[in-house]
Amino acid sequence: MAASILLYNRIRGAQTEYDASKEAIRNITFGFTRQVHRLQQDIEHAENNSSTAKIAAAEALKQSLEAKQATLQGLEAVKSLSERINGAESAVESMHKEIQKLVATPRNRSNVKSEVNAAIPIHQTSIINQLTDTELDVLKKIALLNEATAPEIKAQIGLTREHTARMLKRLYETGFVDRNTSTMPYRYSVRKEIKDILLQQENLPKMIAIK
Numbered sequence: 001m002a003a004s005i006l007l008y009n010r011i012r013g014a015q016t017e018y019d020a021s022k023e024a025i026r027n028i029t030f031g032f033t034r035q036v037h038r039l040q041q042d043i044e045h046a047e048n049n050s051s052t053a054k055i056a057a058a059e060a061l062k063q064s065l066e067a068k069q070a071t072l073q074g075l076e077a078v079k080s081l082s083e084r085i086n087g088a089e090s091a092v093e094s095m096h097k098e099i100q101k102l103v104a105t106p107r108n109r110s111n112v113k114s115e116v117n118a119a120i121p122i123h124q125t126s127i128i129n130q131l132t133d134t135e136l137d138v139l140k141k142i143a144l145l146n147e148a149t150a151p152e153i154k155a156q157i158g159l160t161r162e163h164t165a166r167m168l169k170r171l172y173e174t175g176f177v178d179r180n181t182s183t184m185p186y187r188y189s190v191r192k193e194i195k196d197i198l199l200q201q202e203n204l205p206k207m208i209a210i211k
Helices: 002-045 050-104 125-130 133-145 150-157 161-173 192-200
Strands: 177-180 187-190
Touching: 002 050, 125 192, 133 150, 133 161, 133 187, 133 192, 150 161, 161 177, 161 187, 187 192
Parallel strands: none
Antiparallel strands: 177 187
């Protein structure tokens, strides 16, 4: 995004220079036309003086050449600015395509290193008795799934999204579940110690895998 903004500012600057060059060329052309008109009047007044007419014609030719040279230089400057603007636009378009390509590329979970944030360690099995029936039910369902997201848990327990989010936050902060932040949405898993406690209390089938 910073590169896009920088390119945009450069394009705006180039556009300003382009407009200034156009105005300069317009002034040069207007001045040249005015000078030629004035010289034509001088020539008419000097019809009886051939030498004066020749001098005036030579001066007019000189100024015409200078004006032509200035016009050519202005056109070259305009061409250069146009090329720079086209190059900047191409760069922005290329960057836009790359961003779209990155956004469209699906994330391969198998290549993503798992980043699991461990919560507070649990040393007393009696702490599980402090859970509500709903929280204990959530732990059982997550344990059976090994991992689950908040929407998946919400669908299992039939509570609102806000209620489910608050419950998972409390379970994480009190050390009952771990949270995998390498995926969106986050995936929650029951900690091994809690699975052991649940198995000891025979609240879960023996088939629950303890990793």
